[in-house]
Amino acid sequence: MxxxxxxxxxxxxxxxxxxxxxxxxxxxxxxxxxxxxEGTFAHTxxxxxxxxxxxxxxxxxASRTAIAADSRLVIGxxxxxRPVPATTADTWALYYNAHQYLRGDARKEASGSSSGSVCxxxxxxR
Numbered sequence: 001m002x003x004x005x006x007x008x009x010x011x012x013x014x015x016x017x018x019x020x021x022x023x024x025x026x027x028x029x030x031x032x033x034x035x036x037x038e039g040t041f042a043h044t045x046x047x048x049x050x051x052x053x054x055x056x057x058x059x060x061x062a063s064r065t066a067i068a069a070d071s072r073l074v075i076g077x078x079x080x081x082r083p084v085p086a087t088t089a090d091t092w093a094l095y096y097n098a099h100q101y102l103r104g105d106a107r108k109e110a111s112g113s114s115s116g117s118v119c120x121x122x123x124x125x126r
Contacts, residue, residue, distance in 0.1 A: 031061070038053060055095045060090050065084055099117070100117050101115075
């Protein structure tokens with residue numbers, strides 16, 4: 001679902017299967033569900049366009065690598081040829097992305113006469 005209440009604000013809400021199923025029947029290889037929400041807010045700074053995006057992902061019922069596992073267990077598993085520890089616990093991620101044109105704008109970007117800055121941060125728990 002996509003919402004655009006004004007020209008400079010948009011938000012989306014998506015629900016999709018966590019496992020990659022490109023080129024396959026998604027119902028045959030279904031493993032997990034991911035809920036995704038994202039909002040983008042356009043702004044102008046010193047007559048130059050920019051935007052900020054904030055997103056949230058929440059995943060359930062999928063097997064994944066246990067990134068919170070003790071690193072000694074992970075390294076030991078790799079060295080001994082055993083599978084890396086996995087978990088089916090729910091997981092979530094929060095991310096922030098921003099961009100700001102410092103010179104030029106999107107119309108001049110194709111000609112290479114634009115430049116800007118980008119900031120990206122994210123956190124994933126479990």
